[in-house]
Amino acid sequence: MRGIVRCFGAVRANDGIDLQVAAGRIVGLLGENGSGKSTLMKVLFGMVPPDEGTIIFNGRELSGHRPAEAMQAGLAMIHQHFMLIEAMSVVENVMLGWPAAGRWLKRARVGQQIREASARFGLDLDPDARVADLPLGRRQRIEILKAILRGADLLILDEPTSNLAPAEVAGLLAILRRLREEGRGIVFITHKLPEVLEVCDEVVVLRAGRVAGRAPVAGVSRAALAEMMVGRDTTTPHVPDARPPGAPRLVVRDLRGPGLDGIDFAVHGGEILGVAGVDGNGQLELADTLAGLRGATGTIALEGTDVSRASVAERMRAGLAYLPADRARTSLVRSMSIADNFFLRDTDAFLLHPAARAAHAAALMATYDVRAPGPQAVVARLSGGNAQKIVVARELDRAPGVVIAHQAAWGLDPGATRFVLDRIVDLRNRGAAVLYISSELEEVMAISDRVAVLFGGRFAGVVPRATADLGRIGLWMAGQA
Amino acid sequence: MSLPSRIALAVALSLVCAALLIALSGHDPFSAFAAMAEGALGSPHQVGVALNKTTPYLLAGGGVALCFRAGVINIGAEGQIALGGCGTAATALAWPIEAPLPAILLALAGGALVGAAWAALAAAIHLGRQVHEVLVTLLLNFVALLLVQQALAGPLGEFGAGFLQSPRMPAAVWLPRAIPGLDAHPGFFVAVVVAAGLSFLLWRTRFGFAIRVAGASRPAAAYAGFSVARLTWGVMLLSGALAGLAGGIEVLGVQRRLIEGFSLGFGFKAVTVALLGALEPLAVVPAALFVGMLEAGALSMQRQVGVPSSLVAVIEGLTMLFVLAATVRRRAA
Numbered sequence: 001m002r003g004i005v006r007c008f009g010a011v012r013a014n015d016g017i018d019l020q021v022a023a024g025r026i027v028g029l030l031g032e033n034g035s036g037k038s039t040l041m042k043v044l045f046g047m048v049p050p051d052e053g054t055i056i057f058n059g060r061e062l063s064g065h066r067p068a069e070a071m072q073a074g075l076a077m078i079h080q081h082f083m084l085i086e087a088m089s090v091v092e093n094v095m096l097g098w099p100a101a102g103r104w105l106k107r108a109r110v111g112q113q114i115r116e117a118s119a120r121f122g123l124d125l126d127p128d129a130r131v132a133d134l135p136l137g138r139r140q141r142i143e144i145l146k147a148i149l150r151g152a153d154l155l156i157l158d159e160p161t162s163n164l165a166p167a168e169v170a171g172l173l174a175i176l177r178r179l180r181e182e183g184r185g186i187v188f189i190t191h192k193l194p195e196v197l198e199v200c201d202e203v204v205v206l207r208a209g210r211v212a213g214r215a216p217v218a219g220v221s222r223a224a225l226a227e228m229m230v231g232r233d234t235t236t237p238h239v240p241d242a243r244p245p246g247a248p249r250l251v252v253r254d255l256r257g258p259g260l261d262g263i264d265f266a267v268h269g270g271e272i273l274g275v276a277g278v279d280g281n282g283q284l285e286l287a288d289t290l291a292g293l294r295g296a297t298g299t300i301a302l303e304g305t306d307v308s309r310a311s312v313a314e315r316m317r318a319g320l321a322y323l324p325a326d327r328a329r330t331s332l333v334r335s336m337s338i339a340d341n342f343f344l345r346d347t348d349a350f351l352l353h354p355a356a357r358a359a360h361a362a363a364l365m366a367t368y369d370v371r372a373p374g375p376q377a378v379v380a381r382l383s384g385g386n387a388q389k390i391v392v393a394r395e396l397d398r399a400p401g402v403v404i405a406h407q408a409a410w411g412l413d414p415g416a417t418r419f420v421l422d423r424i425v426d427l428r429n430r431g432a433a434v435l436y437i438s439s440e441l442e443e444v445m446a447i448s449d450r451v452a453v454l455f456g457g458r459f460a461g462v463v464p465r466a467t468a469d470l471g472r473i474g475l476w477m478a479g480q481a
Numbered sequence: 482m483s484l485p486s487r488i489a490l491a492v493a494l495s496l497v498c499a500a501l502l503i504a505l506s507g508h509d510p511f512s513a514f515a516a517m518a519e520g521a522l523g524s525p526h527q528v529g530v531a532l533n534k535t536t537p538y539l540l541a542g543g544g545v546a547l548c549f550r551a552g553v554i555n556i557g558a559e560g561q562i563a564l565g566g567c568g569t570a571a572t573a574l575a576w577p578i579e580a581p582l583p584a585i586l587l588a589l590a591g592g593a594l595v596g597a598a599w600a601a602l603a604a605a606i607h608l609g610r611q612v613h614e615v616l617v618t619l620l621l622n623f624v625a626l627l628l629v630q631q632a633l634a635g636p637l638g639e640f641g642a643g644f645l646q647s648p649r650m651p652a653a654v655w656l657p658r659a660i661p662g663l664d665a666h667p668g669f670f671v672a673v674v675v676a677a678g679l680s681f682l683l684w685r686t687r688f689g690f691a692i693r694v695a696g697a698s699r700p701a702a703a704y705a706g707f708s709v710a711r712l713t714w715g716v717m718l719l720s721g722a723l724a725g726l727a728g729g730i731e732v733l734g735v736q737r738r739l740i741e742g743f744s745l746g747f748g749f750k751a752v753t754v755a756l757l758g759a760l761e762p763l764a765v766v767p768a769a770l771f772v773g774m775l776e777a778g779a780l781s782m783q784r785q786v787g788v789p790s791s792l793v794a795v796i797e798g799l800t801m802l803f804v805l806a807a808t809v810r811r812r813a814a
Contacts, residue, residue, distance in 0.1 A: 293703055313706030322704070330700040336693070344694065344705045352685050 004053035006039055013039040014050070015209035021154060021185040026176060028196040028217070029189045030225065031206035031413070037189050040206070041156050045077050046070045058153060076147030077156045082139050086132040090114065090125055094146055117148050121178050122171075137168030144175060154185040159411075161195055173199045191413045193222045245271040245449070249303055249433035250290075250402045257296030259285035261457035267402070267433040272424070274448025274465075275437040277477055282457040283437050284325065287406040290435070291315065291322040303401060316345055321400035323391055325407035327384075331391045334380040338365065338372055341379050342394050368393035369419065385416030396423050403427060403434045409443060421447050441473070455479045484759060484808065491803035492771065499796045503788055513786045520781025521774035527781075529664025533735055535773030536668035537562060537727035537744065541751035542769055543672075543679045544720025546760040550683065551716045552696040557603050557618030558724040559748025560625025561596040565725025566732040567629045568595030570647050570739035571637060573654045584653040589729045596725015597718045599625055604717040608710050622748065633741055645741035656734035666734035672769075675723065679762035692716060724748065753797060757804050772797060 006014040014036045021027045031037045043050045046065040055062040057073055065073070084093050091111045095101040101110060111127035118125045123141045131139060140160060147155050157176075161169045176186055176199055188200060196203055197217060205213045205228040213228040246269030255263040259282045267273045277283065288294045292312040300308045302318045310318070324331045332341055339361035343352075361375035370389045372382055379387055388408070396403070405424060409417040425447055428434050437454075438444050444451055445465065452462040453476035460476035463469075500510035521531045541558040548555035572591030578584035603621050607614045632638075633645040656666035683689035695702040695712050702709055728744055736743050754772055758765035775797065779790035 291704070311706065311708075312703065316706060324704060326700065329698045330704045333694055333697045333701045335697050340690070340693075343690070344701065350687050352687065352690060354685075 001040070001044060002054050002056070004040060004043055004055075005051045006043055006048060007051055012209050014043065016053075017206065017209070017211055019187075019204060019211075021187055023153065023185050024180055024183045025201045026180055026186040026188055026199055028200035028203040029187055029206065030191075030193075030196065030203060030228075031212075035206040035413075036209040037206055038158070041077065041158065041187070041189065044070070045075060045156065071150065071152075074151060074153040075156070076150065076152035076154070078140065078143045078147065078158065078160060080159045082136075082143055084131050084139055084142060086130075088131060089127065090129050090131065090134075090142055090145075091127040093131055093142055094127075094149060098146070098150060100150070113149060114145060117145055121145075121148065121175055123175065135168070137171060140168075140172065141175070144179075148179075152184070154187070155179065156187045156189070158189045159191065160188070161190060161192060169195070191411075193225050193414075196225065197222060245269060246431060250435065251299075251301040252290070253299045253301075255286070255289060255296050255298035255300070257285065257289060257294065257298075259457050260289065260296055263298075263458055265452065265459065265462065267435055269401075269431045269433050270428055271449045272428050272434040272436050272447055273462075274444035274451045275435065275454050276441050276444040276451060276473060277439065277454035277460075279439045281454045283406060283439070283454060285457070286454065287322070287324065287404050287435075287437055290404050291320065291324075319401035321395035321398070321403045323395055323403070323405040323408045325410065327387055327391065332379050332387055335378065337376045337378055338370065338382075338390060339375040341390050342375075345394060364393045364397060367397070368423075385412045388412060388416065388420065392420055392423055396427055399430070399432075400427070401432055403432055404437070405434065406437045407439070408436070409438070409440070417443075441470075441477075445470075453477055485764075487807040488757075488759065488804055491807040492800055495796060495799035495803045498799050499792065502792065502795065506788065508786055508788050513782050513788045516785040517775070517778030517782040519785075520778035522778075523781075525662050526664040527777060529658075531770075531774045531777035532663075532665040532669040533773075534776050535769045536666075536672050536734075537731050537747045538750050538754045538772055539669070539672040539765060539769035540675060540727035540730070541720075541724040541748060542754035542758065542765045543676050543762050544716075544723035545751050546755040546758060546762055546765055547679060547683065547692065548716045548720050549755060549760050550696045551692040551712055552699070553713050553716055554615045555600070555603070555618050555717060555720055556615055556752060557600060557621055557748070558720070558727075558751045559744075559746070560618075560622035561599045561721045561724035562728035562731075562744045562747045562751075563629045564599050564625045565592040565596035565728030566739055566744060567632055567637070567728070568592040568725060569729030569732050570650065571632070573650050573733070574637070574647065577651050577653070579653060581653045581655075581657075584651070585656065585733065588654050588733060589726055592729025592732075593722040593725040596728065597722040600717045600721020600724070601714075603721075604714050608713060614713075629739075630741055633739065637739060639738075647739040649738050650733060654733050655737055656730065666730070668730040668734050671730070672727075673766055676762045676766050683762060688712075688715065724751070727751075750797075753801050756808075757800065759804075759808055771800075 001017065001019040004014050004017045005012065017036065017040055019040065029037050039048070042048045044055060046067050046069060049064065057075065060073070062070065062073060085096065091107050091114060094114060095105060095110055114125060114127040117123070123145055125138065125141055125145060131142065160172060173195065179186060190196060200217045202214065202216045203220070203225065204211060248266040248268050250267045252263060252265050263286060265273065275283065285294065289296045290300060292310060292315045298308065299306055302315065302320060305318065307315050307318060328334065333344065339357050342361045342364055343357060358375045365372065365375065368389045370386050370393065372386060379390065403424065408424070409420050412420065424434055424436065436444065436448060445468065448465050450462055450464050451468050451473065453460045453473055455476060456479060460479065503510040503513045520527060522528055541562055545555060545558055569588045569592030573584065573588040576587065578587060599621065603614070603617045606612055606617045630645060633647060637647045639646055639648045656668065659665050659667040659670060683692060691702065691707040691712055694705055695707060695709055699709055727747065731744060732739055750772060754765055754768045757771070758768035775793045779793040782788050783790040
């Protein structure tokens with residue numbers, strides 16, 4: 001790809017990018033949210049046409065192509081969200097939309113091909129298994145298998161590890177190495193630096209639509225990569241030393257309901273209580289129940305007042321802020337403007353004042369570094385990091401006394417993650433009580449004063465960070481203590 | 482292409498298709514359209530008829546648009562209009578007042594109240610028993626029409642009339658002519674003011690904001706602290722009252738008595754008009770005018786050119802299809 005330029009309105013999403021992938025090489029494509037990675041790959045795959053620049057693939061120029069033609073030429077894209085039909089079997093999904101499978105369904109023959117390819121690349125896939133019964137890691141392998149069987153020479157993987165468990169990630173990296181041995185080229189888009197260092201041959205870093213750096217992976221350090229990405233050093237946020245916590249601001253007693261099996265805890269002013277644990281052990285239920293979105297038995301006291309029966313709006317007025325994990329449908333309305341989303345939880349005025357709102361929204365955008373053409377821009381057009389900054393600005397700018405954050409930095413690049421965590425730590429330093437729920441143990445360990453582990457709808461244990469022992473936390477997370 | 486120009490194109494395309502159909506049936510499309518325009522706009526009397534036809538579509542259509550915006554698919558205007566007319570007639574006959582203005586206001590309030598009550602029944606079944614709102618509102622239409630029939634066969638009916646109708650309304654409640662020389666009652670102008678009010682409600686108040694959020698994402702509405710149940714009650718009661726008002730105005734302004742089937746199809750046309758106006762209360766005004774004028778011109782087209790007036794139903798259907806095709810949301814690339 002040479003000199004690719006693609007503009008959306010006044011924003012130059014790609015501003016003269018060169019990218020070269022040789023056969024048998026894995027190229028890591030790094031960059032913050034909104035740096036132009038996705039756009040570049042969409043241009044390559046023919047989903048959006050470039051404004052300028054040329055694409056040469058296997059010695060042939062690709063221009064004005066559509067995804068179907070890109071696939072035929074030997075390109076394959078594996079999206080973050082899989083394009084599989086869950087009610088169908090593996091073999092049926094592989095045949096779907098594959099002209100070479102023929103007009104008549106030959107399950108046995110394609111199944112045999114799947115078994116052979118599966119053995120060759122260590123995919124361990126049963127052609128007759130139903131997709132709905134497979135874990136996410138296996139489903140991703142189906143997508144990879146589809147690409148292999150269709151003879152793809154270049155695979156593009158868009159944040160392939162973001163939904164996988166650690167063991168599945170190791171499996172995926174092994175598969176990528178085998179593909180490299182076969183001489184296929186791979187573009188690996190990710191935020192996670194350790195994976196880049198582990199599997200990539202070279203790395204290209206994008207920043208603000210331009211190539212900020214490219215280097216062979218051998219001999220580059222993690223800190224250097226992170227700095228290339230954001231143009232500054234991103235170490236973990238600095239939590240000041242533990243200090244005597246203030247009065248309890250959020251006290252929960254014997255919370256029980258679907259997914260919750262008797263939770264007791266208190267969060268004090270000036271304290272971050274981190275909740276680690278594998279997702280699906282009651283995290284969503286706990287966060288939603290505290291915010292008032294689901295019912296449960298037990299008591300929730302906010303600033304000493306029982307709010308167990310209070311509505312969402314009443315809890316908000318009592319000083320509770322909530323950053324939900326689901327940004328696609330809950331914490332943001334994607335089809336509405338940034339200004340409207342800033343006011344989603346503004347319960348006061350009966351009349352709306354569009355001009356005052358736009359001005360206030362513009363101020364918030366500046367303070368919280370939301371990069372967009374203006375307050376009237378639709379949220380669906382923003383990158384994940386910018387969208388989450390809207391939620392952070394809305395929830396934290398009104399100086400809440402208690403913050404519930406659930407997967408607040410999920411899917412964000414190091415720069416945006418750092419930004420979000422810093423805002424939360426700021427608030428804690430000013431005396432707020434924070435419940436920080438995340439399945440990223442590293443994050444929880446970095447910013448918490450105390451660490452709790454949620455397993456099976458109850459706290460398996462709570463320890464101060466200073467005395468936290470990773471081995472013991474691991475056992476708690478696995479439910480073995 | 483912007484949304485308004487896409488809708489204009491859709492309307493133009495549907496007229497082209499209609500012209501082809503007329504030509505296929507062996508008539509001249511241009512003279513047919515000319516006769517239709519003549520019938521809708523040719524004289525003050527005709528303009529008045531067109532405005533009167535527009536009124537119920539506009540009133541009920543605005544309410545339907547609000548419901549759809551909130552993600553509440555209310556197909557119940559048909560029954561609410563019929564019962565609203567019945568409520569207005571019953572009020573006017575039961576409490577005759579000499580002075581026109583109080584008499585009219587009381588009768589219309591009765592109609593709006595009955596319309597809202599019928600919508601409330603639908604909302605209660607939908608929210609209380611978790612039955613899908615399309616099913617509830619649609620099926621209650623048939624019950625409503627039978628109730629009106631029952632009322633006309635019993636207490637409201639005119640003795641010895643030969644078919645189901647009420648006695649003539651007392652003269653005090655007849656709607657006056659709005660503008661001297663123009664054969665229209667004031668209903669159209671009331672409806673335009675209502676549409677402006679609904680637009681303000683939707684875009685400039687917190688309630689309208691809540692409606693838009695709930696329509697875009699139910700989880701987001703709950704997170705924002707809006708009660709979806711309360712919102713549903715709000716939009717259902719409002720649209721029911723507007724539909725009831727539409728029925729009442731039709732009875733007092735056009736028929737001057739309650740006749741069985743006086744509002745046949747009005748409620749479904751209101752849905753058409755709401756979608757034609759892209760669920761934007763102010764844009765429902767031209768959409769309702771378009772349908773109202775088509776129907777006002779239909780008879781004159783039949784008389785003068787011999788094209789059956791039912792062709793208008795075909796044009797309405799085609800317009801609907803084209804507009805839906807033009808306004809369908811593209812999937813984000």
